[in-house]
Amino acid sequence: MKQKKQLIKGNHAIGKAAIEAGCNFYAGYPITPQNELTEYMAKHMRLNKRPFVQAESEVSAINMVFGAGAGDARAMTSSSSPGVSLKQEGISYIAGAELPCVIVNMVRGGPGLGNIAGAQSDYFQSTRGGGHGDYRLIVFGPNSVQELYDFTMKAFDYADKYRMPVMILGDGYLGQMMESYIPHKYEPIKNLPKKKWALTGCKGRKKNIVKTLYLTPENALEEHNLKLNEKYKKIQKEIQMYEKANADDGEIIVVSYGTASRVVKNVIEFFNKNSKKKIGMFRPISLWPFPATALRNLKCKKFLVVEMSMGQMIEDVKLALFGKKDVTVNLIKRPGGMIPTEDEIKDKIEKMIG
Amino acid sequence: MQGYLSLLKIKRLPTTWCPGCGNGLVIKALIQVMESNNLNKKNTVIVSGIGCVGRTTGYLKLDSIHTLHGRAIPVAEGIKTANPKLNVFVVSGDGDLLAIGGNHLLHASRRKTNIKVICVNNRIYGMTGGQASPATPKKTVTTTTPKGNEFEEINTQAIVTSNKNFFARSTVFHLDHLKKMIKKSLENKDFSFIEVISNCYPGYGKKLGFTSNYEMLMDFKKKFENQKNKSILKKNELGFLK
Incomplete structure (x- = not known):
């Protein structure tokens, strides 16, 4: 039903x-x-x-x-x-x-x-x-x-x-x-492993140890970190989640996640209806792992990151685009519990179009 | 009657607290004691934690510090230890001092640091909307104990007095008594803890069947009596132990 x-x-x-x-x-x-x-x-x-x-x-x-x-x-x-x-x-x-x-x-x-x-x-x-x-x-x-x-x-x-x-x-x-x-x-996702490591009483099996201390041998902790x-x-x-719209042929791509992306969505729709310029959006859903490859594969050269902070995800965006020629990344930042308005995003996009 | 305007930031009134909240009464009592005991801008610092009561620091014309949730006592200890000439007051609530700050209370009282802790105990987390606190009595219905609180309330008196510190209990209804207790705490050179039973009608009283803050105050009048024996302070008694 x-x-x-x-x-x-x-x-x-x-x-x-x-x-x-x-x-x-x-x-x-x-x-x-x-x-x-x-x-x-x-x-x-x-x-x-x-x-x-x-x-x-x-x-x-x-x-x-x-x-x-x-x-x-x-x-x-x-x-x-x-x-x-x-x-x-x-x-x-x-x-x-x-x-x-x-x-x-x-x-x-x-x-x-x-x-x-x-x-x-x-x-x-x-x-x-x-x-x-x-x-x-x-x-x-x-x-x-x-x-x-x-x-x-x-x-x-x-x-x-x-x-x-x-x-x-x-x-x-x-x-x-x-x-x-x-x-x-x-x-549930298929083939979830059984929790053989869990502390459930060890009668009839080898005891399980839960620990984070690795002292010996000398490289025990290094081995653990490598593992x-x-x-x-x-x-x-295995996990690369994102949503995109007009992203493959957009002149400018707006990157945002969470609440900020709801405002961005409205802006994209506005440009779709009222402008000949194509503005796209890219929204990471899994923030770690960051969907870097998908972002890097976009042809667009101009990016605008919209965040409700002083600019934190922008670093992941720049890392994803690192080394690509002639790419610019702009930022709209609203820290302290403020939400960016549609108008300020529109203004910025229009400025970027030039 | 003494005035209490000298240390009150009149411009910041009205407070953010609900009408009828006991916090204002505690400020009044505290300022009146400060005025009569020469505690002033020169020699006094006030520390608060997080929660409704934590906002107290913002309404006083004293050097003040609004600290982390639960950490008012260690911050106060830092101030006092680094600058022993200062009189250091902590004003905070039961959720702040007894739950997340419980460990600090334990150890400050063990160290006997000379700070005055005023715990405004409304028996609930008021600011976050009425969740059970360690001071919420057993069986009380709150937003996190929908079938009634299954645990006994914390015995703060036992914690503080186990190290032979000053412990006093008063209520926001018994203002003169409260002032007397704060004054008494100033005579003490060790750690001092004053539990002020207060009213939170929207977060607590409403669920218990009270219809107003006024009714809650009248309930304090009815429930609490003066300490009969100097060496014993019962739960429903007002007085002090040293």
Whole structure:
């Protein structure tokens, strides 16, 4: 039966998807603008007879997720920027120990306490690892409530498949907005490996050890890092998600993700209707791995990056285009919880057309 | 009655707090004590954490610092230790000081750093919309405990007094008593902790069946009584231990 459209709040959509995808451990802590998710989980995990913990801090929550993930749980935690900063040490350990978990970051303006409006200023933190050590997270940057729902389900699968933390990088606006979405049945990706490494009691088998300390021999940690790197390379081949429009023959390509890309979409439609010039867009959905090859393969010479930060994704765009001749990359930046307006993007594009 | 305008940033009024919030009463009591005890712009610094109460620093004409969530106490310890001449106050809430800041409370009280911590305890996370805090009583329905809180509330008094520090309890209804307790804490040269029971009608009282902040204050009047024995401070008693 085809499901009908429903209206739901972004934060609730994540909670609903998590529960449908079999999330059986959630730990959270209050922070605006993601409280509705914690509250949703408080109610619905209980209704589904699954554990919900309101931890005493974000640090505690991520370490509970560390523990639950080391067992065989599908564990999730959520927070917003300052809280996710607190989680970073735990995330580094989880990545180092190769455990699965899902982390939701409903980004708000920073640095410090900042404000409670949505922003995209945690792009570096999320896509570069965030904590100490050489590691990566799989990071998704959805731009609608539907995608929050879809990618939360996918996140649990990817976490289990690759044994690593997966982050949903939303923002305050996506978390707070109500929008229509179409619910669907959760279908796991095929051939998910069994969790033979999990701490479930070792009677009848060799004991499992979860650790991130590698002291001996001298090159043990190097070997571990190289092994992790092999995994990351494999993921870079397997996950390359993006959306594009008019991108193959556009005179200017606007690159943006998340909330900013919703504004860009309207601008592209405006130019489609009202201008002879063809303006295209490119929207990375997997922020790590960044869909660099797809971006590099575009013929266009003029790029405009639109971000709700001082310009962070622009570095990945420049890396993707590195060495290409006569390519220019411009930037529209609105930090501190501000959203770029359609008019300012239009003006910039018109200037670039010349 | 003493004035309390000298240290209040009148231009910043009205506050961002809900009408009837107890936080304003705590500011009033604090300023009045500061005025009568010669605590002023020269010698006093105020520190706050995150949450509704954390906004207090913004309304006082004192050097102030708005710190990280839960970390007001270590920041205050830094200020006091580096500059012992200063009088350092921490004003923050139960969620900030007792949950995420619980570990710091434990160790500041062990170190006996001479700071005055005023914990405005409204028993809830007010700013984020009414989630259970460590001070939320058992069985209370909140947005994160839809079937009632299953845990006992934290025993702050035991934590603070286990290191023979000053611990006092007052409420925002008993303003004169509150002022007395803050004054008492100034006589103490160790770590001092003053728990001020406060009201949060939108986040907490509403769910308990109260119809206004006023009713909550009247409830404090009814529920709390003066300490009977100097060496014992019961949960429903107002007084101090040293």
